[in-house]
Amino acid sequence: MARLIDSGPGCPTPTPLRAANVAEARGLAYDDEVKAKTDHLYPLVNDFITPMEWPAVAPLVAAINDLKAEKNAVILAHNYMTPDIFRLVGDFRGDSLQLAREAAEVDADIIVQAGVHFMAETSKILAPSKTVLISSLEAGCSLASSITGADVRLIKERYPDYPVVTYVNTTADVKAECHITCTSSNAAQVVEAIAKEWDTDTVVLVPDQYLAKNVAAQTNIRIITWPGACEVHELFSADDVDALREAHPGVVILAHPECPPDVLEAADFAGSTAALANYVKDESPAKVVLLTECSMSDNVATENPGVDFVRPCNLCPHMKQITLENILDCLTEMKHEVIIEEEVRVRAKAAIDAMLALPKMANPLAFETGLKPMEIEVFSPN
Numbered sequence: 001m002a003r004l005i006d007s008g009p010g011c012p013t014p015t016p017l018r019a020a021n022v023a024e025a026r027g028l029a030y031d032d033e034v035k036a037k038t039d040h041l042y043p044l045v046n047d048f049i050t051p052m053e054w055p056a057v058a059p060l061v062a063a064i065n066d067l068k069a070e071k072n073a074v075i076l077a078h079n080y081m082t083p084d085i086f087r088l089v090g091d092f093r094g095d096s097l098q099l100a101r102e103a104a105e106v107d108a109d110i111i112v113q114a115g116v117h118f119m120a121e122t123s124k125i126l127a128p129s130k131t132v133l134i135s136s137l138e139a140g141c142s143l144a145s146s147i148t149g150a151d152v153r154l155i156k157e158r159y160p161d162y163p164v165v166t167y168v169n170t171t172a173d174v175k176a177e178c179h180i181t182c183t184s185s186n187a188a189q190v191v192e193a194i195a196k197e198w199d200t201d202t203v204v205l206v207p208d209q210y211l212a213k214n215v216a217a218q219t220n221i222r223i224i225t226w227p228g229a230c231e232v233h234e235l236f237s238a239d240d241v242d243a244l245r246e247a248h249p250g251v252v253i254l255a256h257p258e259c260p261p262d263v264l265e266a267a268d269f270a271g272s273t274a275a276l277a278n279y280v281k282d283e284s285p286a287k288v289v290l291l292t293e294c295s296m297s298d299n300v301a302t303e304n305p306g307v308d309f310v311r312p313c314n315l316c317p318h319m320k321q322i323t324l325e326n327i328l329d330c331l332t333e334m335k336h337e338v339i340i341e342e343e344v345r346v347r348a349k350a351a352i353d354a355m356l357a358l359p360k361m362a363n364p365l366a367f368e369t370g371l372k373p374m375e376i377e378v379f380s381p382n
């Protein structure tokens with residue numbers, strides 16, 4: 001069950017004492033120059049960083065933004081970044097699909113991925129001539145680490161007649177073995193398109209068993225999946241939804257499709273992080289809860305001041321490895337460059353290109369809620 005907490009900023013952002021030490025160690029001070037560069041930014045985060053904390057954070061923000069200009073670098077910030085990163089140094093913000101499209105088109109020499117490792121790999125796959133950095137090597141993902149390229153080869157040996165779709169939350173090695181990628185914004189569209197292209201009623205969708213089950217409930221395509229799960233979203237349960245409804249009468253409950261199917265059955269709306277953000281913006285519910293990673297609510301709340309957020313706080317320990325201080329270090333020292341073997345990159349790109357070649361949707365697809373959970377085949381190597 002998720003840890004349920006009441007309205008208010010979901011998770012502490014950032015650690016001012018550490019920020020102060022980091023700034024001081026680099027000879028950075030909250031002087032008039034820094035003030036001039038950052039005063040206009042403080043209102044973007046004043047729900048999360050107190051006026052007393054700001055002088056510890058602002059020098060890091062100013063130093064990062066100066067380095068970006070000096071080195072022609074951009075920061076791609078995922079929706080799960082803490083607000084200091086998302087709002088103050090992120091140049092492009094969004095979900096995996098949005099950031100992948102930005103990586104392909106952005107006019108910059110350096111991309112710093114404020115997200116996890118598979119996202120940085122996706123940027124490098126799409127922008128091979130750019131230097132792609134990730135500020136922490138600890139920023140992994142339970143989904144990406146659940147499956148290898150060798151596992152996909154085994155699946156293809158067992159099911160040579162079925163196309164294999166991989167969720168983007170996988171390594172370049174895995175993408176290179178798959179026929180097409182998908183995101184939570186377009187998974188059902190991709191599954192139906194590849195089934196049509198292969199003239200089959202069965203598709204393999206890896207590695208997230210819950211996303212696969214949720215997609216299976218939306219389509220007539222038979223889906224075989226892999227026993228992977230997001231360690232953040234799998235913690236949510238239908239009991240959480242019941243508890244939230246009881247504690248907060250009238251609350252509108254939005255769920256990410258990496259949650260187990262009984263959560264989507266009980267929720268009011270479901271979709272990718274982009275779909276959830278759009279829902280809040282378009283519908284302006286009086287009170288809402290996002291069943292997804294903790295920082296997402298903080299970032300969406302900033303853009304929707306009239307909406308009251310209830311925040312069940314499940315932090316992604318991998319996303320939280322990314323901090324202002326290690327972004328500053330990686331840009332200063334140009335460290336943790338993402339390198340992908342060219343042969344792997346080219347094959348992985350083909351899988352991403354197959355997805356990007358599908359008609360661009362006006363909006364991310366929503367998942368129908370209220371559907372009974374479906375049992376589907378989960379691949380077993382034995």
Ligand code: SF4
Pocket residue numbers: 116140141142143144169230231232233293316317318319
């Ligand atoms: S939230 Fe889940 S899917 Fe996203 S990076 Fe963390 S573990 Fe991976």
